[in-house]
Amino acid sequence: MKTNLSRRGLLGASAVLGAALPAAAATKPAPKSTPKKTPLLAPTPPMGWNSWNSFATTITEAQTLEQAQIMARDLLSAGYDILTVDIQWYEPSASGYTYIDKPVPTLDDHGRLLPAPNRFPSSARGQGFKPLADRCRALGLRFGVHLMRGAPRLAVERGLKVLGTNIAIADIVDKRSICSWNPDMYGVDMSKPGAQAYYDSVFALLASWGVDFVKVDDLCRPYDAHMAEIEAIHRAIGRSGRPILLSMSPGETPVVRGDHAHRHAQMWRISDDFWDDWNMLHAQFTRLENWSPYIGDGGWPDADMLPLGRLALGERDTKFTPDEQRTLMTLWSIARSPLIMGGDLRHLDAPTKALLTNPEIIAVNQASHDNRPHFVEDGVRVWTAKAANGDAYLALFNTSDWPREVGVDLKLVGLPASVSARDLWKRGDLGKASGRFSAALPPHGAGLYRLAAG
Numbered sequence: 001m002k003t004n005l006s007r008r009g010l011l012g013a014s015a016v017l018g019a020a021l022p023a024a025a026a027t028k029p030a031p032k033s034t035p036k037k038t039p040l041l042a043p044t045p046p047m048g049w050n051s052w053n054s055f056a057t058t059i060t061e062a063q064t065l066e067q068a069q070i071m072a073r074d075l076l077s078a079g080y081d082i083l084t085v086d087i088q089w090y091e092p093s094a095s096g097y098t099y100i101d102k103p104v105p106t107l108d109d110h111g112r113l114l115p116a117p118n119r120f121p122s123s124a125r126g127q128g129f130k131p132l133a134d135r136c137r138a139l140g141l142r143f144g145v146h147l148m149r150g151a152p153r154l155a156v157e158r159g160l161k162v163l164g165t166n167i168a169i170a171d172i173v174d175k176r177s178i179c180s181w182n183p184d185m186y187g188v189d190m191s192k193p194g195a196q197a198y199y200d201s202v203f204a205l206l207a208s209w210g211v212d213f214v215k216v217d218d219l220c221r222p223y224d225a226h227m228a229e230i231e232a233i234h235r236a237i238g239r240s241g242r243p244i245l246l247s248m249s250p251g252e253t254p255v256v257r258g259d260h261a262h263r264h265a266q267m268w269r270i271s272d273d274f275w276d277d278w279n280m281l282h283a284q285f286t287r288l289e290n291w292s293p294y295i296g297d298g299g300w301p302d303a304d305m306l307p308l309g310r311l312a313l314g315e316r317d318t319k320f321t322p323d324e325q326r327t328l329m330t331l332w333s334i335a336r337s338p339l340i341m342g343g344d345l346r347h348l349d350a351p352t353k354a355l356l357t358n359p360e361i362i363a364v365n366q367a368s369h370d371n372r373p374h375f376v377e378d379g380v381r382v383w384t385a386k387a388a389n390g391d392a393y394l395a396l397f398n399t400s401d402w403p404r405e406v407g408v409d410l411k412l413v414g415l416p417a418s419v420s421a422r423d424l425w426k427r428g429d430l431g432k433a434s435g436r437f438s439a440a441l442p443p444h445g446a447g448l449y450r451l452a453a454g
Contacts, residue, residue, distance in 0.1 A: 006334075026419070039390060040298035041245050044366045046213070046338045048082030049075070053275075053307050053342025054314070057094035058089055061132060071347040072139035078357035079366060080341065082213050082245075083136055084144030085129075088184070092116040096313065103184050106153060110163040111198070112205050113147070133210040144213030144245075145206065149229055150177070150185035151198060163201040167194030177225070179299035180220040184375025190228035199229075199236040204310050207242035213326040215247040220269055223257050226369075234264040247302065255290050262299035267338055275306035276311065276319040278444060280330060282399055285381050288422030289373040290336040295336050296369065302338050303331075309352045318343065322351070323445040324426060327397060329355055330446040333365035334383040334395040360424040364393050374413045380406050392419070392451045398441035407438020419451040 010186040049071050051059040068083050088094040090113040106114040115123035115132075122131035132142035156170045172195045177187025188195050206214060211302060216233060219226050230248065237244045245321060251269035261268040270287045274280055284303050291301035308318050308325060340383055341356060368385035376382055381397035394413050396406045410433070412415055421430040421437060425448060439447045 012107045014336070015317050019324040030035075041243050042300065044150075045300045045336050046082055046245060046247075046267060047078075047080045047340070047362075047366075048084060048213075048338075049080060049345065050084045050086055050141070050144075050215075050305050052086040053144075053305055053311050054309075054344035055086075056097045056313060057091065057099070058096060058313070059085060059089070059119075061122060063342075064120075064132060065135060067345050068136050068139055068141055069310045070348065071400075072141060072351055074345070074348060075356065076140055078359065078360055079338070080356070081140065082142045082144050084146065084213060084215060084340075084341075086215070087112075087148070087182075087217065089115050089145065091112050091121065091184075092118050094321075095121075099182055099184075101128050101183060105152055105184060107152060107155055107158075107160070108205075109160060110164075110201060111151055111158075111169045113152065128144065128205065129209040129211065133212075137210065142212035143210060144215065145211055146215045146217060147202070147216040147228060148179065148182060148185045150215055152184060153186055156186060162194045162198045165194050165197055167197070169198065172198055182218065185218070187226070187450040188229055188232070189230050192302070196232055196235065199232045200239050203233070203236040203240040203244065205303050207240035207244065211244060213245045213247065215249055217250045218248045218254040220251050220261075223254050223260075225326040227257075227260065230260070230264050249302075250304075251302075253301075255294075258291070258294045259300075262294055262297070267300050269302045269304060271304060274307065276307040276396070278288055278320075278324060281320070281324060281444075284331065285397070285399065285448060288331065289381075290339065292335065292372055300336060300338050303335070305340045305342035306332070306356075308355070309341075309345075309349070310347035311343055314344060314347075317347075321444065323442045324350075325355055327444055327446040329358075329361060330395050330425075331381075331383075331397070331450045332392065333361050334368070334371060334385055334448065336365055336368065336371055358425065358427070359420075360427060360450070364424070364448065368393055374408070376408055376412065379404070380414060382408055384415065387450065390453075392416075394437065394449045394451055395446065396439055396441060396449075397446045398443065401443050403440065403442050405438050406441045407436055409436050410437075410451075415451060416453040420454060422450040424448045424450055 058059045091103055106116045117124045134145045151169050151173050160169050172188055172192045173186035174189040175186050182320040221413045247270045247427040251271045270291050371385040374382040379400040383395040398404055398406050418434045420424040420432050
């Protein structure tokens with residue numbers, strides 16, 4: 001029998017028991033139990049692969065399995081374990097990076113999206129994504145899907161009702177709350193009866209398929225207008241019975257809502273879609289600097305996917321130069337952004353694989369702490385972090401258009417006056433540095449170093 005007596009209740013109980021309790025026991029407060037801390041769903045930044053950069057809306061089951069097999073063979077040992085099928089897996093006629101005006105998504109009788117069986121044949125006969133998720137899990141991977149915020153417009157047109165209720169989906173949506181770039185959904189008005197039940201039913205279905213990760217789009221912007229749905233999705237995941245990671249997209253999530261984002265999701269986008277363009281990469285420095293106070297404790301500001309390798313329906317390779325690719329991986333790692341590869345893994349070449357799987361770089365992303373930017377010079381970006389054993393990480397960036405020496409006074413960035421340095425990209429020791437550490441960096445280039453005192 002569980003008791004939780006206040007001091008007044010305990011004294012009352014001792015009076016009734018009388019001599020049955022020693023005097024000391026009659027006044028001794030009940031011991032306090034230590035509440036169990038809920039394990040974090042994402043104790044480190046998630047790592048994986050997403051279909052958007054390379055397949056847009058068109059990916060099929062066969063293509064997904066190809067990516068999964070290569071991912072398991074070439075990237076899983078480095079930590080990449082979440083495979084995500086991005087937008088419009090439910091649309092039979094999806095064809096690229098544009099959306100048809102009048103989509104006809106595949107739905108069940110309660111307005112929940114189902115995989116299009118012409119593209120995902122194992123989903124037929126009500127199986128949904130379970131067979132595909134099971135095959136990915138057999139390879140050692142976790143399985144993720146993309147959702148749009150809200151309920152399908154087609155479910156409203158068809159007069160479908162929320163599972164387990166007599167409430168029409170038409171009665172829970174807000175037809176004014178629509179995505180500016182996608183025609184699939186209406187927002188859900190969380191003040192309406194049945195609204196939470198609808199989201200609960202959606203995530204219960206995903207849980208029954210074995211989904212481990214959900215990227216929900218049209219959520220972070222405008223943030224306040226969607227806050228009630230963010231909270232509803234968070235509740236629905238909690239009620240689903242499955243530990244599903246939530247990634248909120250797209251940004252720019254407002255930094256002043258960082259506490260709310262951190263409480264309700266494991267990842268949240270800090271920008272709109274990121275592509276292989278230097279100006280976009282340069283802009284991410286400021287965003288990640290602004291978000292640095294929110295890094296960690298199970299929540300990760302998300303600078304978006306890594307547009308590396310073969311992209312855009314196979315039409316081209318990344319436009320980033322090799323130096324810019326190294327800058328991208330260095331920045332995402334020192335700022336602990338999730339590492340989600342976007343390129344077609346069927347064309348994964350040796351340099352890109354080496355870039356993605358360098359264990360000393362990934363250790364910074366996965367296991368560093370106290371990650372912080374410093375502001376020391378125009379045209380230069382500097383970050384530091386700490387390793388578990390007390391060593392320091394130092395990331396130096398040359399954001400200018402010409403080669404230059406980039407360095408810092410060690411004391412200025414809180415480091416010991418004398419250090420032994422290791423180049424993490426070259427995976428080689430550099431010797432000692434005193435007072436100042438510097439490196440010659442190419443235009444748009446970066447270096448990442450581990451510094452030990454002494």
